[in-house]
Amino acid sequence: MAYAAVLTAGLFRGSVCSQAALSRAIPRALRHLTLTSIMKSKRKTDHLEKTANAVRQEVVSAAKVCGIANESPTVKRLRLLVADQDFSFKAGQWVDFFIPGVSVVGGFSICSSPGLLEQERVIELAVKYTNHPPALWIHNQCALDSEVAVRVGGEFFFDPQPAAAAGNLVLIAGGVGINPLLSILRHSADLLRERADTGRGWETGTITLLYSAKNTSELLFKKNILDLVNEFPKKIACSFHVTKQTTQISAELKPYITEGRITEKEIRDHISRETLFYICGPPPMTDFFSKLLENSHVPREHICFEKWW
Numbered sequence: 084m085a086y087a088a089v090l091t092a093g094l095f096r097g098s099v100c101s102q103a104a105l106s107r108a109i110p111r112a113l114r115h116l117t118l119t120s121i122m123k124s125k126r127k128t129d130h131l132e133k134t135a136n137a138v139r140q141e142v143v144s145a146a147k148v149c150g151i152a153n154e155s156p157t158v159k160r161l162r163l164l165v166a167d168q169d170f171s172f173k174a175g176q177w178v179d180f181f182i183p184g185v186s187v188v189g190g191f192s193i194c195s196s197p198g199l200l201e202q203e204r205v206i207e208l209a210v211k212y213t214n215h216p217p218a219l220w221i222h223n224q225c226a227l228d229s230e231v232a233v234r235v236g237g238e239f240f241f242d243p244q245p246a247a248a249a250g251n252l253v254l255i256a257g258g259v260g261i262n263p264l265l266s267i268l269r270h271s272a273d274l275l276r277e278r279a280d281t282g283r284g285w286e287t288g289t290i291t292l293l294y295s296a297k298n299t300s301e302l303l304f305k306k307n308i309l310d311l312v313n314e315f316p317k318k319i320a321c322s323f324h325v326t327k328q329t330t331q332i333s334a335e336l337k338p339y340i341t342e343g344r345i346t347e348k349e350i351r352d353h354i355s356r357e358t359l360f361y362i363c364g365p366p367p368m369t370d371f372f373s374k375l376l377e378n379s380h381v382p383r384e385h386i387c388f389e390k391w392w
């Protein structure tokens with residue numbers, strides 16, 4: 084129960100999320116739900132329990148579904164219009180996802196960039212089908228104009244200050260672990276555009292995405308990723324991997340795809356003093372690559388990882 088007490092206190096701490104602010108931001112039914120679901124969520128596998136000690140923002144914002152589409156046979160992509168002007172996030176963070184009438188709180192990484200939120204007040208999520216009630220709701224009941232509430236949390240993010248030394252990024256993704264890394268990739272592209280337009284902002288080195296999924300239909304956001312590679316051919320590179328491909332790969336995708344897992348050599352080839360590594364995938368994959376980097380003397384503060392479950 085300790086985590087529940089901490090979270091409940093967190094909801095009402097500070098000035099941004101005073102009871103009054105919360106009342107304005109969230110419909111009555113949802114407000115009740117927010118608290119009761121936190122109290123009820125006791126399952127070991129639960130998002131709230133797993134992230135009980137994680138940093139969370141105070142703002143809980145109402146949000147309305149303004150887009151829903153199939154990203155793959157098993158993944159739905161959601162666009163949410165966020166109501167609260169104080170809601171903000173850093174590339175790589177997740178949201179607690181509160182659904183009216185569903186007592187379990189979801190936890191999903193944001194896959195859009197902070198820039199999209201600034202311009203359109205929109206965030207995007209991509210959610211894989213599972214039996215977890217929030218994922219079931221998204222796949223079976225969620226529709227345009229559905230109302231939910233979201234709160235940002237997490238310590239896995241990329242937020243370079245304009246004066247920071249230029250550096251390279253290597254993003255290593257497995258399956259839906261692509262979500263926070265796509266947000267980081269999109270944010271990097273925003274920084275590259277800002278730099279090109281104004282001469283200001285963080286000077287990025289190269290950004291390499293190594294992304295592994297079961298097959299080409301489970302490689303999410305292929306087109307978005309390749310558009311970024313084509314927009315910044317000298318800065319952004321990607322290497323897709325498929326581990327269980329049974330059909331032929333299209334000519335268009337072929338140049339970017341390797342059959343088989345991401346290899347140790349591929350990772351080692353990117354090690355340098357100026358490189359930051361971000362890893363997100365199934366726990367065994369994340370552990371394997373973070374250990375490999377540590378054993379190759381990459382400083383710990385250059386290795387960031389998030390496990391999904």
Ligand SMILES: *[C@@H]1O[C@H](CO)[C@@H](O)[C@H](O)[C@H]1NC(C)=O
Nearest residue numbers: 156298299300301328329330
């Ligand atoms: C990838 O695997 C999924 C699930 O097994 C299957 O539905 C889909 O047809 C496969 N796609 C390709 C391109 O092989």
